[in-house]
Amino acid sequence: MTTLTEPMAVNADDTVQTLRFVEPLPGFAAEDEYSIAAIDERGLLFSLRALSDPGLRFVLSPAGVFFPDYCPDIPDAVGDALGGTDVTVLVMLTIGAGLADATANLRAPIVVCPVTNQAVQVILDDESLPMREPLVRS
Amino acid sequence: MLILTRRVGENVIVGDDIVISVIEVRGDAVRIGIQAPRSIAVHREEVYRELQRANEAAAAARDEDIGATVDELLARDDPAPS
Numbered sequence: 001m002t003t004l005t006e007p008m009a010v011n012a013d014d015t016v017q018t019l020r021f022v023e024p025l026p027g028f029a030a031e032d033e034y035s036i037a038a039i040d041e042r043g044l045l046f047s048l049r050a051l052s053d054p055g056l057r058f059v060l061s062p063a064g065v066f067f068p069d070y071c072p073d074i075p076d077a078v079g080d081a082l083g084g085t086d087v088t089v090l091v092m093l094t095i096g097a098g099l100a101d102a103t104a105n106l107r108a109p110i111v112v113c114p115v116t117n118q119a120v121q122v123i124l125d126d127e128s129l130p131m132r133e134p135l136v137r138s
Numbered sequence: 139m140l141i142l143t144r145r146v147g148e149n150v151i152v153g154d155d156i157v158i159s160v161i162e163v164r165g166d167a168v169r170i171g172i173q174a175p176r177s178i179a180v181h182r183e184e185v186y187r188e189l190q191r192a193n194e195a196a197a198a199a200r201d202e203d204i205g206a207t208v209d210e211l212l213a214r215d216d217p218a219p220s
Contacts, residue, residue, distance in 0.1 A: 023179055025193050026186055026189045026190045026193055027189070027190035027191070027193040027194050027197075028193065028197070039204070039208055040208050040211070040212060042212070044208075044211055044212075045204075045207075045208060045211070056197055057197065057199075058193075058196050058197055059196070059199060059204055077176065080176070081176055092192075092193065092196050093196065093199075094192065094195050094196045094199065095196075095199035095200075095203050095204050095207050096199075096203065097203060097206075098203070098206055098207060098210060099207050099210040099211060102207055105189075105192055105196070107185075107189070108189050108192070121189075121193075123181055123185055123186070123189060131188060131189065131192045132192065
């Protein structure tokens with residue numbers, strides 16, 4: 001079993017990036033700075049860990065990894081808020097007992113500007129997008 | 139709570155710089171427009187509450203379950219279908 005220990009970074013260059021959220025994640029108003037690091041060497045999953053509360057940890061995946069057709073339309077205002085127009089879209093995962101239980105939130109992706117290292121969770125105005133989409137088809 | 143009546147085309151101003159407009163009324167549905175500074179997040183309440191719950195569930199994942207999921211992913215022939 002893969003053991004998750006600090007640091008979780010196994011990026012090629014072993015770097016841990018810090019992201020500043022321009023709005024706190026809904027439900028976690030106290031935190032706005034997180035570290036992000038790859039969990040696996042293939043870059044499928046990333047951990048997002050609150051700097052001031054390392055016990056608060058989310059799992060993210062680059063949007064295209066599991067959902068190649070998922071290309072949400074990110075409003076221009078998001079780029080403005082992040083300070084850059086080139087943005088990366090990740091989805092937040094909910095991990096249960098195993099892969100079959102894992103879901104992704106396609107309604108509210110995490111949008112990151114790699115230039116400014118600022119991020120925000122965007123609620124897309126498309127009610128057809130699920131908040132709990134199975135990660136893999138069984 | 140302030141309760142007031144507005145007609146289509148009329149506005150309510152909140153603080154200095156938040157303007158809420160009644161755009162259209164049809165049956166029991168009201169279309170409203172909200173102008174607010176970018177620092178003020180505006181959401182449909184039920185969607186925002188659902189997102190709070192989804193985020194809390196996402197934060198509750200256990201290390202061992204994440205590890206097991208990573209192992210399952212890496213063991214697949216095609217961990218990331220494309």
